Amino acid sequence: MSVKKKKRYKNIFFDLDNTIWDFNTNSYEALKIAFKKNNLHKDIPDFNDFFSTYEGINTQLWESYRNKGISKSQLIIERFGKTFDTFGLSHDALNFNNDYLQAMPGQKALVDNAFEVLEYLKSKGYQLFIITNGFKEVQLKKLEQSGLAHYFIRIFVSEEVKSHKPDKVIFEYALKSSNSRKQSSLMVGDSWEVDVLGALNAGIDQVHFNLGGSDSISEKERGYIRHSKTATYRINNLKQLKLFL
Numbered sequence: 356m357s358v359k360k361k362k363r364y365k366n367i368f369f370d371l372d373n374t375i376w377d378f379n380t381n382s383y384e385a386l387k388i389a390f391k392k393n394n395l396h397k398d399i400p401d402f403n404d405f406f407s408t409y410e411g412i413n414t415q416l417w418e419s420y421r422n423k424g425i426s427k428s429q430l431i432i433e434r435f436g437k438t439f440d441t442f443g444l445s446h447d448a449l450n451f452n453n454d455y456l457q458a459m460p461g462q463k464a465l466v467d468n469a470f471e472v473l474e475y476l477k478s479k480g481y482q483l484f485i486i487t488n489g490f491k492e493v494q495l496k497k498l499e500q501s502g503l504a505h506y507f508i509r510i511f512v513s514e515e516v517k518s519h520k521p522d523k524v525i526f527e528y529a530l531k532s533s534n535s536r537k538q539s540s541l542m543v544g545d546s547w548e549v550d551v552l553g554a555l556n557a558g559i560d561q562v563h564f565n566l567g568g569s570d571s572i573s574e575k576e577r578g579y580i581r582h583s584k585t586a587t588y589r590i591n592n593l594k595q596l597k598l599f600l
């Protein structure tokens with residue numbers, strides 16, 4: 356990781372899911388709660404079968420939603436509708452989705468060192484923001500329930516802004532609304548395709564929080580980095596932000 360001179364940045368934009376809020380753990384727990392509540396054990400003995408099927412379907416549908424192939428309501432119904440179809444069940448998908456969403460924001464698992472690093476950045480005078488793809492009511496609840504809301508000056512949610520990362524519109528909207536200059540802004544996120552590429556295209560320096568730990572950079576990524584005027588950092592623990600912030 357190249358280390359730039361300190362204090363170059365003033366405004367730090369964080370992704371929420373799997374960058375600060377441990378989406379993977381929390382989603383798993385929330386689905387388990389909904390699964391139990393709906394007595395699905397009698398039809399699907401192993402919850403993990405249900406979970407992995409759902410995950411594959413949900414990832415594909417989110418991609419369609421981001422590309423404007425399907426609407427929010429289609430996404431919500433189909434992610435569980437298709438999962439139930441796979442198991443030959445005719446369970447009420449909308450109802451199940453409501454149970455899942457209700458359980459979701461109450462989950463409080465955070466990414467390692469999230470509190471410590473947010474506290475550090477705040478004490479150093481950085482202005483902190485969130486840019487997140489998701490539904491407004493859900494994302495806001497997650498921040499409030501996990502005690503994180505007070506760290507952030509503003510939360511930019513794709514549903515509200517009507518633009519999804521990596522679309523540069525949401526980044527430009529966030530910069531403008533927060534009176535941030537590109538040169539003194541930094542985007543931190545776990546997804547190369549969504550957070551890093553989006554910020555890079557919007558002219559903002561980026562930190563790829565490589566949560567999975569794979570250190571390999573693809574040729575495609577290398578090409579983007581080479582031709583961009585922005586800086587790209589890579590970390591695998593939030594604590595490493597302290598090395599240059």
Ligand SMILES: [Mg+2]
Pocket residue numbers: 370371372373374544545546
């Ligand atoms: Mg994320």
